[in-house]
Amino acid sequence: MSKFHLINDSSDNKVQGLYLFHCPGCRNAHPVHTITPSANGSKWDFNGDVDKPTISPSLLCNKHWPECRCHSFIKDGMIQFLSDCWHNLKNQTVEIPDWDEV
Numbered sequence: 001m002s003k004f005h006l007i008n009d010s011s012d013n014k015v016q017g018l019y020l021f022h023c024p025g026c027r028n029a030h031p032v033h034t035i036t037p038s039a040n041g042s043k044w045d046f047n048g049d050v051d052k053p054t055i056s057p058s059l060l061c062n063k064h065w066p067e068c069r070c071h072s073f074i075k076d077g078m079i080q081f082l083s084d085c086w087h088n089l090k091n092q093t094v095e096i097p098d099w100d101e102v
């Protein structure tokens with residue numbers, strides 16, 4: 001089962017390689033841009049395996065808002081939360097849930 005969910009924007013194909021995954025810390029979906037950069041220019045290297053995704057560099061969401069900041073490394077389908085996360089999974093490494101099971 002896949003942990004990364006590819007967003008197909010068939011309407012205009014302007015955004016390619018955009019994936020979503022469920023963050024177990026935020027209980028929310030985070031976007032990962034692997035081909036077309038995000039609005040602020042971010043783009044990640046992705047191993048192409050939606051079942052055991054690895055991306056680099058680290059994923060940092062809501063950098064300027066500590067109350068909802070989420071900072072992690074994703075490797076082999078596991079997500080390692082760093083100490084500056086807002087949620088209580090900080091400093092822990094957990095498996096990313098399957099997209100279809102959430």
Ligand SMILES: [Zn+2]
Pocket residue numbers: 023024025026027030061070071
């Ligand atoms: Zn998160």
